[in-house]
Amino acid sequence: MSTPLRRVLVSSSAIRRNVERLRELAPANDTMVVVKANGYGHGAELAARAALAGGATWIGVADIDEALHLRDVGITAPVLAWLHAADEDFIEAIAREVTLGVSTVAHLNAVARAGGGTVHLKIDTGLGRNGAGREHLTEFLDTAAALHESGDLVVDGLMSHVSGTSREADLAQAEVFVRAHDRLADLGVTPTHLHMAASAAAIDHPSLRFTMVRFGIAAYGLAPTTSHRDLGLAPAMRFESSIVNVKRLAAGDGVSYNFVWTAPKETTVALVAAGYADGIPRAATGHAEVEIAGERYPVVGRIAMDQIVVDVGDAHVNAGDSVGIWGDPTDGTPSASEWGDWADTINYDIVTGIGNRVTRIDIP
Numbered sequence: 485m486s487t488p489l490r491r492v493l494v495s496s497s498a499i500r501r502n503v504e505r506l507r508e509l510a511p512a513n514d515t516m517v518v519v520k521a522n523g524y525g526h527g528a529e530l531a532a533r534a535a536l537a538g539g540a541t542w543i544g545v546a547d548i549d550e551a552l553h554l555r556d557v558g559i560t561a562p563v564l565a566w567l568h569a570a571d572e573d574f575i576e577a578i579a580r581e582v583t584l585g586v587s588t589v590a591h592l593n594a595v596a597r598a599g600g601g602t603v604h605l606k607i608d609t610g611l612g613r614n615g616a617g618r619e620h621l622t623e624f625l626d627t628a629a630a631l632h633e634s635g636d637l638v639v640d641g642l643m644s645h646v647s648g649t650s651r652e653a654d655l656a657q658a659e660v661f662v663r664a665h666d667r668l669a670d671l672g673v674t675p676t677h678l679h680m681a682a683s684a685a686a687i688d689h690p691s692l693r694f695t696m697v698r699f700g701i702a703a704y705g706l707a708p709t710t711s712h713r714d715l716g717l718a719p720a721m722r723f724e725s726s727i728v729n730v731k732r733l734a735a736g737d738g739v740s741y742n743f744v745w746t747a748p749k750e751t752t753v754a755l756v757a758a759g760y761a762d763g764i765p766r767a768a769t770g771h772a773e774v775e776i777a778g779e780r781y782p783v784v785g786r787i788a789m790d791q792i793v794v795d796v797g798d799a800h801v802n803a804g805d806s807v808g809i810w811g812d813p814t815d816g817t818p819s820a821s822e823w824g825d826w827a828d829t830i831n832y833d834i835v836t837g838i839g840n841r842v843t844r845i846d847i848p
């Protein structure tokens with residue numbers, strides 16, 4: 485079998501070691517690793533297994549389909565799913581012991597009607613996104629406590645999510661969180677799991693760790709923000725393609741659509757079989773670099789759907805040579821974070837954008 489044209493090599497040992505490292509950096513009773521969006525593009529099953537091997541005790545996903553997929557492949561660890569359709573049917577999730585992050589009174593009642601699942605109450609402490617909002621909070625907590633008391637569901641956790649705007653803003657959210665916790669306690673409910681920190685907050689703010697931290701991006705070896713780029717984590721994903729053609733250009737020859745680049749002098753260009761349909765952001769046109777044999781070279785001309793062109797100067801390269809698009813910068817490959825900078829986005833957007841034509845290969 486020949487090498488797939490476009491491939492993503494995913495290292496489960498890198499994820500395992502990142503989780504081990506993060507548990508030292510941000511210790512808490514429980515560590516959740518978030519494997520939504522197909523494990524941030526790395527493969528949900530692989531990411532979940534590697535995370536559990538690294539000491540994670542919970543797995544997080546956005547929706548129930550993602551949670552059921554993990555159950556289908558044999559993951560038996562606690563799984564939390566927190567984003568549900570307005571008319572979500574919770575029966576199967578409850579039967580398969582998926583813990584439900586719930587944000588509305590309607591969903592509390594739906595969970596109770598579906599047979600009494602285990603819930604983590606998700607409250608909006610100021611992010612202004614998912615979670616029970618301020619004007620519904622009292623009714624939400626009272627309803628949850630009543631259903632817990634009557635045995636119609638089990639309140640096992642209280643959760644929220646911070647904005648990362650500033651230390652002050654995050655700590656202000658934590659105060660709202662603690663007040664909601666106290667209100668629940670007054671109602672006789674003391675959930676086991678209290679959590680509001682994702683990667684950045686877990687690392688930055690010890691007081692936001694409560695009983696559990698939720699690592700997404702950092703578990704994959706990527707920095708949640710530009711100020712976290714030196715944490716000793718190893719990127720678990722390497723995105724590669726291969727050179728499929730090599731040609732010599734004369735000064736003035738144009739490359740790719742609209743000739744946004746023309747060769748300033750005689751040079752060699754390599755055609756590489758991956759483009760924006762495979763997840764290379766078109767917005768990085770004019771800024772990007774790739775790695776060939778440990779050296780970095782600029783991507784020139786418009787990034788196209790299936791192809792990019794690399795200016796290798798006078799280097800000797802051949803059709804069939806491997807091209808590192810993003811991966812571990814310690815071996816000369818640009819990082820997903822650099823691609824994020826080049827495309828005016830973030831590394832999260834880069835790794836979750838891997839297209840359907842790319843073959844995922846698990847490496848140790």
Ligand SMILES: *Cc1c(COP(=O)(O)O)cnc(C)c1O
Nearest residue numbers: 518645682683698699700701708
């Ligand atoms: C995605 C997500 C996370 C993980 O965030 P990272 O910044 O990738 O660590 C944690 N909690 C919730 C609720 C999320 O939606």
